[in-house]
Amino acid sequence: MAQMQDPVSRTTADSAAARLEWIVAAVSAVIVLALTGFILYEALVKTGSEPDLRFTVQRGFAMSDGYVIRAMVHNDGRATVSNVDIAAEARQPDVSPETASVTIDYLPAESSTEIGLIFSFEVDPAHLQIRALGYTYP
């Protein structure tokens, strides 16, 4: 297709194409520099290499067999941890306490994951205690 163009139209097309190339190059350079600057900022400012785990209860719902408490595990720290064991204990009046547990494969730094804890009776979040039992450093 290109060989058939006469020299005049070819140069006009070429300069338009060259402009596009430089625009794309400029936008790309900005993206790469911004990315580098972002990570550099993180490297210099955000130090510390320990996790910081926190739980928030979202809601509960009933299943055909069991009652689920949906919760979020947050890692507010700067270190990623793996194999996080989480246990929850539910205490209701007149019922013996029940525990539920779950293990999370990875909990990245400054990120959160949703979990579901299953009990055999309806649980009031006020009577629920969730805690992490242990983790490994990847």
Next chain:
Amino acid sequence: MMMTARTTARKFMPMGLLRGVGGALLFSLPMLMTMEMWELGITLDRWRILILLITGFPLLLLLSREIGFERTESWYENIRDVTISYGIGIATSAAIMAVLAILGGPSSPDIATGKIAIQTFPAALGAMLGRSQFGGEKMNSGEKQETFSGEMLIMAAGALFLSLNIAPTEEIRVISFRMNAWHALILIPLSLTIMHAFVFAASFAGGSDVSPETPWWSAFLRFTVSGYALALAISIAVLWVMGQIDGMSFERALRVTVVLGFPAAIGAAAARLIL
């Protein structure tokens, strides 16, 4: 001159299909035999798979126009070729997974559909490249002028190939968790340097609008930096589609993107040499 090539090409239609299957296998076999892809076929949001399939179609369409053995093909013919590639992708993925007992029993059709659907786009990409590139119909390739958008499309195909294969695995996240910010900061210029080495090698290949006489910074900015930004964009898109950055903070997601961007950048640069 063009008509003879066209009629000759049409006679080899069954060969084209076979090459398509070969290309589909080459692209998708690593993913077909990866456990995380089977799990993603079951657990991934159906609309994410749909987004992958739908946005893949125009991409393959543009790629088909670029690397097809003739530039004179009409849009209709390109749509047909991409549809055939999707068909080859679905059929090949389904057949291989059935033989390897990955699909599961007949009692779970939606699981099987999910597994096939997520494999379709990479297999279709391979099918299209296989039909266009493998085999003898490259007699016209020397006459085709390389355009900038064409080069970017080819780089996108290369970046997609490697990032689709690597993104679903657990290892990509483990690597990003173990690396600290300084590792990532070294990986960026390393990716750019290796990419530029490929670009430099491609400038000797001929028919390229980058010649050895082009000033290095011109080629660097226009091809290497653009290609790297493209590889990063493709990486983060593929990571998102595969659900690998869900729940991560923006900084963490960028870290994983830089890690996946490294093989994606190599794939993009290598594709310019190979395709």
